[in-house]
Each structure stands twice: as structure tokens, then as C-alpha cells.
Amino acid sequence: MNRWNTELYEEKHSFVWQYGQKVLQLLAPQPNERILDLGCGTGQLTAEIAATGAEVVGIDSSEQAIATAKKNFPHIEFLVADGANFFFDKTFDAVFSNAALHWIQPPAKAIECIWRSLKPKGRLVAEFGGKGNIAAIVTALNSVLETPYNPWYFPSIAEYSNLLERQGFEVVYATLRDRPTKLEGEKGLANWLEMFAGSHLETYSETKDQIIAQTETRLKPLLYRDDNWIADYRRICIVAIKKQQYL
């Protein structure tokens, strides 16, 4: 996501950080711990981590998101960084990531950067789109588009655990669950497509509005209930520990 409409994100997609509460509980940040929030968006969960007394740094590849995060929470350190190519001199006790790792390609590079940025026995606590996430949306959208679009990475537990283990992590917790997610109102799906695929949809010969309208028609029987769109989210949630290296 390089061009980011932060107003649309904060006004209509606050569920992204509201759902992050459970991952935050799993992180259980402790005062004085040093924590990296990878894919921090506009900083709402980063601020909650900071409020526990932990020292936190938020990174995101979107300049717009980081500019808004800095404006929202000027007391917190936020940096623009590529999630598959970042480096910190000073290591962290934990890397936290909510709804971001499915954007970062290649996943093995993201895992390598996370591993390098952690202290020995440091933890990765992450939730993101897992295998089958938004399958109905992707299928409908791609039945409308001239050339398919699927920039996201939605792994199974086995696939992601394998990548983590190869890097030197031990996976101590992993779940994959359906999490139907309400996109409010009649324009819920249109807003979601605009937010998360909008700039790409401008690259086709049909207009973005036409593509969105046709996708809505295909998905209405499946995902529209009681005046709301329900996106077919599936979440993978992972806790992994950086193994101590013995010579």
C-alpha cells in the first residue's frame, strides 16, 4: 500500500486496531521493555503499547501513515521503513504486528529482519490474514478484472511456522480462525476496496467505480446481510520466540 488515504483509514476502518486488542493482550508489554510495532499504520496500537510503560518504536512503509501517526502521537518514535528490509542497531524484547504481515513480501525477508531486530529469547507476537483470508472478495474482484490482482500473503500455520523455524524461531502459539468482519453500511465494501486496492484499480481500462460496482454485484448474495457488508476475514495469530544461539 504505497498511497494511503489516512482519513478513510481512520474514519471507516478503525476495526483494524479495535480487533488488535486481543493481540495486544497476547503481547502483554511490560514497563521498560523495548518493543517494535511493525506495520503500525496511524499509531493507535503503538500508543497503547507506550501507555503500558514500554519503550516503543512504530514503523510502516507508508509515508502518509507515519506522518499521521507522528501528528496523532508526537511523544512516540515513528519511522518510515520497508518491512522486508529494516535494521536497528539496538535490539528489541518483542516485535508486535497487527494486520500488516500479509502486505510484506517476501515473507522470509520480513522474518529475517524481525529475527535480527530481536534480543535472544525475544518474542514475535503477530496477527494477520491467514490461509483463505478474503477468498470470496479476491475471487469476485479477479472475475471482474482483466488481469488478476492478489498482492497479499495469506499463509497456513504450517507454512508460516516452517518459515519461522528455518530462521531460528520456536513457534509456541498458533491459531487460524474465521473472523467475519463488519464493513459498515451500504458503502462498506466500496470503502474497503477503495482503501486497500484503490490505487491499483486505477490502472485498468474500466473505471474504478465500474470495477467496484461489478464486484459488489457479485458479492452481495454472499457477503451482504442486514444492511452491512461482512468481509470473509480469517486470521492467523502467532507467538514465536527467537532461539538462543549456542556455539
Ligand code: BEZ
Ligand atoms: C486484512 O487485514 O486481512 C486485509 C486488509 C486489506 C487487504 C487485504 C487483507
